[in-house]
Amino acid sequence: MQPIVLGRPTINGAKLTVPVDPGAARQWFRDDAFRVEYSNLDGLADLDPAVLVVPALGNILTLAYALGIPIEVDRVDAAYAAAADRLAETFGAMYPRFDVKGFELRGERVGPVAPVTVTVKTDPALLLFSGGADSSSSLIEHRREVRALVTVWGADVRLTDQTLWDQLCSVVRDSELTADRRLIVARANLQDLIDGPALTRKFESGFIDGTWWGSVQHGLALTSVTVPAATALGLSRVLIAGSDFGGLDLPWGSSPRTDNQIRWSGGQVEHDQADLSRADKITKVIAPYVRGGGRLNLAICYQPGRGPDGLNCGRCEKCQQTITQLLLAGIAPDAVGLPISPQSLAAGRRALTRGFWHGDDGHRAAWRRLQLDVPATLTGPCAVPYIRAHLEWFRTAKIVIGTSDAAPRWHRVVLGVQRLGARTLSWLPLQFRKWCSRRVARLLGEG
Ligand SMILES: [Zn+2]
Numbered sequence: 001m002q003p004i005v006l007g008r009p010t011i012n013g014a015k016l017t018v019p020v021d022p023g024a025a026r027q028w029f030r031d032d033a034f035r036v037e038y039s040n041l042d043g044l045a046d047l048d049p050a051v052l053v054v055p056a057l058g059n060i061l062t063l064a065y066a067l068g069i070p071i072e073v074d075r076v077d078a079a080y081a082a083a084a085d086r087l088a089e090t091f092g093a094m095y096p097r098f099d100v101k102g103f104e105l106r107g108e109r110v111g112p113v114a115p116v117t118v119t120v121k122t123d124p125a126l127l128l129f130s131g132g133a134d135s136s137s138s139l140i141e142h143r144r145e146v147r148a149l150v151t152v153w154g155a156d157v158r159l160t161d162q163t164l165w166d167q168l169c170s171v172v173r174d175s176e177l178t179a180d181r182r183l184i185v186a187r188a189n190l191q192d193l194i195d196g197p198a199l200t201r202k203f204e205s206g207f208i209d210g211t212w213w214g215s216v217q218h219g220l221a222l223t224s225v226t227v228p229a230a231t232a233l234g235l236s237r238v239l240i241a242g243s244d245f246g247g248l249d250l251p252w253g254s255s256p257r258t259d260n261q262i263r264w265s266g267g268q269v270e271h272d273q274a275d276l277s278r279a280d281k282i283t284k285v286i287a288p289y290v291r292g293g294g295r296l297n298l299a300i301c302y303q304p305g306r307g308p309d310g311l312n313c314g315r316c317e318k319c320q321q322t323i324t325q326l327l328l329a330g331i332a333p334d335a336v337g338l339p340i341s342p343q344s345l346a347a348g349r350r351a352l353t354r355g356f357w358h359g360d361d362g363h364r365a366a367w368r369r370l371q372l373d374v375p376a377t378l379t380g381p382c383a384v385p386y387i388r389a390h391l392e393w394f395r396t397a398k399i400v401i402g403t404s405d406a407a408p409r410w411h412r413v414v415l416g417v418q419r420l421g422a423r424t425l426s427w428l429p430l431q432f433r434k435w436c437s438r439r440v441a442r443l444l445g446e447g
Contacts (some may be wrong), residue, residue, distance in 0.1 A: 006074075007021070020032055024067075038184055040184050048075075054076070066095070077110060079114055087220065119237050123236055126237065126238050127146045128150055137276070138239055146239070152187075164311075190225070191213060219258055239270050242272055278322075300312055303315075314339035353399070
């Protein structure tokens with residue numbers, strides 16, 4: 001099969017570009033180059049192209065595993081290439097529909113096949129930081145070792161959403177937790193290089209969140225973007241905060257079994273705090289830090305727009321679940337950036353009893369555990385009358401979480417229109433699609 005060919009990486013200031021010839025994967029690509037621009041980082045031009053190609057590889061490896069297409073590069077870090085080979089098997093075992101046997105990474109492998117030094121837990125580290133509960137918990141625990149934070153624009157925040165990005169940056173910049181560390185922004189076309197929605201449609205039956213990005217792509221893509229930064233800064237550990245699946249080993253794009261295999265000649269990735277649930281992180285790490293006088297502003301919401309005044313809407317399921325966890329840990333949610341009001345809690349009660357939110361059994365179990373955690377005596381922020389009334393209702397409420405495929409009819413209609421549109425667009429020539437996306441970006445103010 002005609003391979004995907006990555007061209008020679010070029011550096012222009014802090015911009016790294018890797019041209020892509022998609023070969024047999026042409027229909028799955030939306031752009032002809034991987035691009036990332038790092039802020040607050042020098043020394044990229046001194047790095048070996050074998051390391052500079054890693055971010056582009058990390059973004060397309062999972063696609064190549066799934067479709068069984070070889071990737072060809074000029075040269076690649078040998079330790080990273082060996083990890084990519086191993087990960088093909090891991091992803092193949094996780095998603096049996098992936099055609100991993102057709103995958104091969106071709107090109108000169110440069111340097112040792114394992115990291116030069118063995119890292120220990122006290123070595124200086126780089127942390128992927130989104131401002132959410134998971135990465136904030138990792139930062140609190142590793143605040144002595146973390147020297148640099150990398151926040152990726154183009155992952156959870158789309159490249160066109162300048163307003164939301166500015167809000168997130170101010171939260172990251174103005175936190176006492178992030179002070180005295182190097183703050184790096186990596187602005188990359190992670191979600192725009194390949195057609196994630198089309199891959200979701202092809203493979204979605206095995207995806208727990210129903211997206212290619214979440215279920216497959218994000219761990220390898222995000223950690224690989226940090227490799228040139230870690231190399232330029234001489235850091236041998238890259239930490240990525242773990243996700244909570246209630247102790248279950250579910251197929252997901254970032255987990256100990258995938259992330260902990262990622263290595264390059266200068267170091268390795270660590271999937272952090274895998275043994276802690278999200279509630280544990282709030283109760284055992286974040287709450288003691290806040291009670292001890294630490295200040296924190298969490299950015300946890302994924303709703304478009306996320307509310308007019310901040311980074312969290314306070315009404316979606318993720319916000320409501322975090323608000324409940326914070327209250328049960330004795331922390332006032334608005335003290336860490338989550339708005340709470342009688343109206344928002346009433347909206348939560350309606351959603352929880354009428355099946356507005358959808359998920360699987362793990363999802364229902366998480367709410368059930370939270371109900372069991374409501375103490376008999378409500379004190380601290382839980383003693384505020386409207387919050388007390390809400391928690392007393394919540395303790396014994398009959399929670400209804402809809403099944404994932406039982407989305408409201410209008411939602412299914414919108415999805416159908418989106419799919420038809422994406423399928424139609426995918427037939428258009430690549431140059432025309434690029435021209436359209438540039439026009440849209442300009443209209444949206446990206447310039
Ligand atoms: Zn929200």
